[in-house]
Amino acid sequence: MISTIGIVSLSSGIIGEDLVKHEVDLGVQRLKDLGLNPIFLPHSQKGLDFIKDHPEARAEDLIHAFSDDSINMILCAIGGDDTYRLLPYLFENDQLQKVINKKFFLASRIQP
Numbered sequence: 001m002i003s004t005i006g007i008v009s010l011s012s013g014i015i016g017e018d019l020v021k022h023e024v025d026l027g028v029q030r031l032k033d034l035g036l037n038p039i040f041l042p043h044s045q046k047g048l049d050f051i052k053d054h055p056e057a058r059a060e061d062l063i064h065a066f067s068d069d070s071i072n073m074i075l076c077a078i079g080g081d082d083t084y085r086l087l088p089y090l091f092e093n094d095q096l097q098k099v100i101n102k103k104f105f106l107a108s109r110i111q112p
Contacts, residue, residue: 002104004037006071008061009044010107011080013051016044041065044077052082059089067099076107 009015015024024045031038041061043054051058065074090096 002036002072004039004071005031005073005075006065006068007038007040007044007075007077008058008065009041009051009077010058010062010086011051011076011082012078013044013046013048015077016047016051038075039071055082055085056089058083059086059095062086062090063095063099066096066101066103071103073104073106076105079107 007015014020028038041064043050043057043061046054046057062074065071
């Protein structure tokens, strides 16, 4: 059963910007209304510039989400084409392989 959702920003840091705060708050409330407990991973709301400049922090959040047994599902806040920059950090010393386990992972990429 899914109870806790870990929210990550793997490509864009838009959910950390004030201009979308109302949308983020609405999404969080909708998840709570469904009886779910959404939590934001440590770097997920640090904004566009931080997320762009720190792929290692994004990888760290994903590894954290997979290794935290209290997180039942991982929700990628927004899709994008910058996620490839995480690969060196995810595969360095088999980091991702060491923590990967069965969890729901939801992500999307919407093309204009």
